[in-house]
Amino acid sequence: MNTRTHLTPLTWAFALSFTAIATPTFGLETQPAADPPNIIFIFTDDHASQAISAYGSKINQTPNIDRIANQGMRFDNCLVTNSICGPSRATILTGKYSHRNGFYTNKDTFDGSQQTFIKLLKDAGYNTAMIGKWHLKSDPTGFDYWHVLVGQGLYYNPRMIDNGTPVKIQGYATNIITDLALDWLDNKRDKDKPFVLMFQHKAPHRPWRPGPDHLTLYDDQTIPAPDTLFDNYDGRGSAARMQEMTIAKDLNDNDLKLNTPKGMTDEQLAAWQAAYEPKNKAFRDANLQGDDLVNWKYQRYIKDYLRCVASIDDNIGRMLDYLDETGLAENTLVVYCSDQGWYLGEHGWYDKRWMYEPSLKTPLIARWPGVIKPGSVNQAIVSNLDIAQTFLEAAGVNQPDDMQGQSLLPLMQGESPANWRKSFYYHYYEYPGWHSVRRHYGVRTQQHKLIYFYNLDEYELYDLLADPNEMHSVYNDPAYADIRTELHAELKRLRKDLAVGEDPVPMPEDPKEHVPVTPRTPR
Ligand code: CA
Numbered sequence: 001m002n003t004r005t006h007l008t009p010l011t012w013a014f015a016l017s018f019t020a021i022a023t024p025t026f027g028l029e030t031q032p033a034a035d036p037p038n039i040i041f042i043f044t045d046d047h048a049s050q051a052i053s054a055y056g057s058k059i060n061q062t063p064n065i066d067r068i069a070n071q072g073m074r075f076d077n078c079l080v081t082n083s084i085c086g087p088s089r090a091t092i093l094t095g096k097y098s099h100r101n102g103f104y105t106n107k108d109t110f111d112g113s114q115q116t117f118i119k120l121l122k123d124a125g126y127n128t129a130m131i132g133k134w135h136l137k138s139d140p141t142g143f144d145y146w147h148v149l150v151g152q153g154l155y156y157n158p159r160m161i162d163n164g165t166p167v168k169i170q171g172y173a174t175n176i177i178t179d180l181a182l183d184w185l186d187n188k189r190d191k192d193k194p195f196v197l198m199f200q201h202k203a204p205h206r207p208w209r210p211g212p213d214h215l216t217l218y219d220d221q222t223i224p225a226p227d228t229l230f231d232n233y234d235g236r237g238s239a240a241r242m243q244e245m246t247i248a249k250d251l252n253d254n255d256l257k258l259n260t261p262k263g264m265t266d267e268q269l270a271a272w273q274a275a276y277e278p279k280n281k282a283f284r285d286a287n288l289q290g291d292d293l294v295n296w297k298y299q300r301y302i303k304d305y306l307r308c309v310a311s312i313d314d315n316i317g318r319m320l321d322y323l324d325e326t327g328l329a330e331n332t333l334v335v336y337c338s339d340q341g342w343y344l345g346e347h348g349w350y351d352k353r354w355m356y357e358p359s360l361k362t363p364l365i366a367r368w369p370g371v372i373k374p375g376s377v378n379q380a381i382v383s384n385l386d387i388a389q390t391f392l393e394a395a396g397v398n399q400p401d402d403m404q405g406q407s408l409l410p411l412m413q414g415e416s417p418a419n420w421r422k423s424f425y426y427h428y429y430e431y432p433g434w435h436s437v438r439r440h441y442g443v444r445t446q447q448h449k450l451i452y453f454y455n456l457d458e459y460e461l462y463d464l465l466a467d468p469n470e471m472h473s474v475y476n477d478p479a480y481a482d483i484r485t486e487l488h489a490e491l492k493r494l495r496k497d498l499a500v501g502e503d504p505v506p507m508p509e510d511p512k513e514h515v516p517v518t519p520r521t522p523r
Pocket of ligand 1: 084085
């Protein structure tokens, strides 16, 4: 095993006993590594691993994200605690589940006074920066420098906040965020300190507006659709039939680029209309119906999504090139991650939220020369919950015992710790809310998944080996009675160990409180 010389004995002690002992932080001196690594966290919003070639994408190529995987480790089982944007971001910063960091749904505001790994790294001597999409409502805390999109952020000419000062920057968000990140690395950071840079993109979030360089990419191709595009949800409970996130019915004209976008310069708009108007005219003339219409919507949706991903990949290439050219690559831990997975037509859907695999799993790739073996793949159950503790251990900083994850460093070093988690707890809270996904929690093991839609009092159970697309719940199948009993016990244990307690969020089921989705595409 290739290891680094800077790891201190204390770090090794953590590596060997990372969950066996409590490690109180406060009041104790931290033990920074002798040569602490820089950390760049490359984060995207809603990027499914099905759209990354390192994960075997059948629909696109991502050569620059693949560089990170080829030179580092790809995690194939990274599960999120709560599959939606703000809660995932809060979990990453705090190393805690929603019920511990107070951020349950996108309606919440992050309590920036709480402990984050960023603050702990700053206290240990790191220079800290947050550039791009923040989306936690309160101002960032613990950062020496922050420059973030306002709210969700716009793809074109976004309003941003530069260390507290509102600014508007002309251009395309993915390029702008990269420009700002490279400028910070080159001109603004304290070069006497190790740094942690949160390099966080808006793309490829809805409404999937491609940048000027990719407006006609894929125009001459038909992108393969997933096998489950026309899922009728017969094999599961009622929740899947009550959602509002189908490609068939729930994409609106803005999503489908059938209207004129706002907020563009004349030049940007001219390029946009040159790309879309001929295609839109052909679509209107064709007067498609039924499955033909759904297939057209899928092609429009997936191509725009992949165009946004292409810009992400190009800009990650710019960042990796900069690290290579400056020599920073050698002592920098680079992590690529999305805030959750996403549906690229699986089950007929776009969006996220569910405990089903496409939204439960998120891409996670890490590169650290001398520590992580190039081209390695890991199948352990890991999580966005683990990122905070991973970065702390990498920096040689103690991990507070109130964090709820596990440092990934042993896995990165090629170890298979005997006490690594065998199961994972999930909890989604945002209902009533966009897309009408009912609240649920559950447990996922390497092979099975038990989901409880608790306001509906419905369970679903899937065998991920026999049924990887989760098309048939076997909850009531006698052949799975023992598994069902084991998973119920495991779910109970996890909820107790994680101190989930009673659901603290009101659970209105009154239809009047239901939040409607955006207007549906007329037709
Ligand atoms: Ca997201």
